[in-house]
Amino acid sequence: MPLRKLGKDPESPSGGSPTVYLDEEKDTYLVQGWKVLDDERLGQMDIPGHESVVEIPRHMVQFFLEVQRDRGSDV
Numbered sequence: 001m002p003l004r005k006l007g008k009d010p011e012s013p014s015g016g017s018p019t020v021y022l023d024e025e026k027d028t029y030l031v032q033g034w035k036v037l038d039d040e041r042l043g044q045m046d047i048p049g050h051e052s053v054v055e056i057p058r059h060m061v062q063f064f065l066e067v068q069r070d071r072g073s074d075v
Helices: 059-071
Strands: 004-008 021-023 028-032
Touching: 004 059, 021 059
Parallel strands: none
Antiparallel strands: 004 021, 021 028
16 A cells, blocks of 8 residues: 655755655555764664664644644644
8 A cells, every 4th residue: 555645844955855644455654754873862762773763843743733633632
C-alpha cells in the first residue's frame, strides 16, 4: 500500500521539507526532516545503530493530530 502524505511544512522556503507520511498498512509514521548531526544533542539520546534522528518544526505536529481526528479521538 502506498504511503499517505499528511502534510509538508507550509513555512518551508523551498516547499519540500519537512514532510509527514502515514503507512496505514504498518500503522506507523514516517518523517522527512533535517538530519541531526550535533554531537551534543545526539549525546543526550540513546540511539541504537540501526536508528537515526531527524528534526522537524514544532508546528508540524498538526499533521499527526489530523490523523487522530480522522479516528474520532478527542485530541
